[in-house]
Amino acid sequence: MRPIYKYLLFGLATTLIVVVLVALFFIKPWQKKDTNKNSKAKTNVAIIDKKDLKHATVITVDPNKESNIDVYTSKKIVINLEIPKGILDKIQKIAIIPYTTSDPANPVKILIFPQNLTFKKxxxxxxDLSRSAYRLSAPEFITTNxxxxGNTQLFFTNxxxxxxxxALISRSTETSKSITARILSAGLYSLTTDGKNKSLYARSALKNKKxxxxxxxxxxxxxxxxxEKLSSDEKNIVIKAIAIIESQKDASVYEMYTAFALGQILKDKKTSFSFFKEVYATxxxxxxxKFACGKESExxxxxAVLANTAKLGxxxxxxxxxxxxxxxLVVEESRDLLNGDPTTGELVAxxxxxxxxxxxxGTNNPLQKRINEILVKEIKDLINRGASKEELSQKLAEVQTIGKVDEKWQDIVLDKISQKAYEDAKKVIDDPRSTPSEINQALIEAQLYGVKPEGDEDIQEAFRKRM
Structure with a gap:
């Protein structure tokens, strides 16, 4: 079998394995099911939409490099991951699978895999929900209140x-269309908007030593x-966490803000942040x-987080x-992007x-226009160089989420994906060296990427002849 087919099938097999693991993670067939018909409990079964599965991606995290990636969902929610240097000891491949639900109180989930990873930073x-139909119960704009x-939470399991x-939420930058969280481990993350079980899970977390x-x-x-009150043990745990943040010279403003707010309510005074005292006498x-707010690099x-911290103080x-x-800065950044050579990710942010x-x-109109221009150019480039169906599918997901381009371009990409899926599957089936397992995988892949009916019939006929 040619190396390119091995690569494609290996990628498909990897995706399928991850999907199965996700399904098992939620369905948990080893657990006893409640067969009582009168039970009022509802089972939240995770169903991964095929459209969302196409948005899944695998990234290579290099501990010596920063990474920034946008992941899209079928409901037009953009999920951005900002990965700093040094989060792992070695180069690691990480799979990111987003998917949406029909529940407005739990609009989106994201799996970061392998689940046993913990991050040093x-x-x-x-x-970013601005393009979706979902909204959060938060201020419309960033304020200094x-x-x-808040009610919105990002819960995780692993x-x-x-x-x-x-997970830690940046409340000072949360708006009705956007929410930012800080995470230290891989796992399944679920965005909830109704505040249900917030106190219950918070209390449970403070009792967990891990x-x-x-x-x-x-x-x-x-x-x-x-x-709500904390027990003396819980209070000690929180004070210890605050002390750790206070002692970190490279602590992020996100953590500092929450630590400062908690320190005020627990100690009834401003937190010390001892490392500042080494620099400032007043x-x-x-x-x-004052120093941080004047920095051009912020x-x-x-x-905005620093402004809210100043408000608390x-x-x-x-x-x-x-x-x-x-x-x-926001105004200047928009101008500089339009005068430069931005990526679609930078424009969306x-x-x-x-x-x-x-x-x-109207401020966003020129930015959206530039996004559309870039997407059309990238579609043309992909088609001209004969890009794979995987590349075309990723671009289609991007177009459907952040673009406002003529629908003819989406139709062109869909046709190319279908054509590529047909050609790839037919080559595998016609290759006498292909095993039954490889042929079955080729059929699954063809269906996943939407081969047209006539193409599907041709593939099925070739399959019957081989098998």
Whole structure:
């Protein structure tokens, strides 16, 4: 069998294995099922839409490089993963499978696989719902109201935790169309919007000795800012987590914000953040915020977090400086992108920021136009060089999620995908060296990529002759 076919079949086999693992993870056939017809409990069965499966991707994470990837879903939710350097000790392939549900209270889930991975540094995950029909119960735009909790949660389960655990949410940048979380492990992540079981899972997390400090911070926020009390043991766990954040010289503003807010309510005073005292002789936190808000390298999102931190600390002048700087940067970034050679991912992220900071609606029109132009050019390039059906499917998912291009281009890509799927499957079936297993896999792949009826009949006939 030729190497290219081995590669395609290996990729398909890998995808199928991951899908089976996802199904087993949810369905759990080894567990006893409730056969009581009068039971009111509902079973949330995970069904992976074929459209979502096509959006699954495998990335290679190099510990010496930063990565930034957009993953799309069939319901037009864009999931961005910002992966810093040094999250793993060695190069690792990670599969990312998104899928959507019909439940508005649980619109999207994402599996990061293998599930046994833990990260040395947090990954930033942003769910952009602006193009979808879903909205969150959060402010329409980023504000400086010092928001510290909310109904929307990102719960995760993995090899260590069979019960849902809350991931740390950036409440100060959460809007009705976008939410950002910080995660320290792989696993299945489920975005919920109704606040159901928030306190229950938070309390459960604080009792689990294996949880990471980000989950500890989010759990404590869910309880304390819901005016629920902590036991002395729980309080000690939270104070210890705050102390760890305080001692980290490279702590992110996301963690610092939550730690600062929790420190105020637990200690009834501002947290010390001892490393600031080594630099500043006056009020260390106020001086740090002034310094950070003036840095040209800070992103608008991080400046918004700093502005909300200043709000919690009562530093109104610093708060205004931070948020004004953030808004100025957003405007400048849009202009610079249009004057440069941006990627579609950069343009989508910029449109999200424009929305989040309440810029006029027309601000995004030039950005969307550029996205459309790039997508059409990329489609033409893929077709001209005879790209694989996998590449074409990824591009189609991107077009359907973020593009507003003439439908004829989508039809052209669909036809090419169908043609490629037919050709690939026919070659495998006609190859006398192909095994029955390889032929069966070729048939599955052809169906997955939507071979046209006439092509499917031809493949089935060739299959019958071989078998």
């Amino acid at each position: 947090p990954i930033t995950v942003t769910f 010092g928001r510290v909790t 090899k260590l935790f069979t019960n849902p655990m809350p 949880v990471d400090i980000l989950t500890t911070l989010e759990s404590a926020s869910a309880l304390l800012f819901n005016k 009020d260390p936190y106020e001086d740090y915020l 992103t608008p999102d991080k400046l 009562g530093y109104s002048d610093v708060e205004k400086k931070c948020i004004d700087h953030a808004r100025t 910029q449109m999200r920021r424009n929305d989040s900071f309440g810029l006029p609606a």
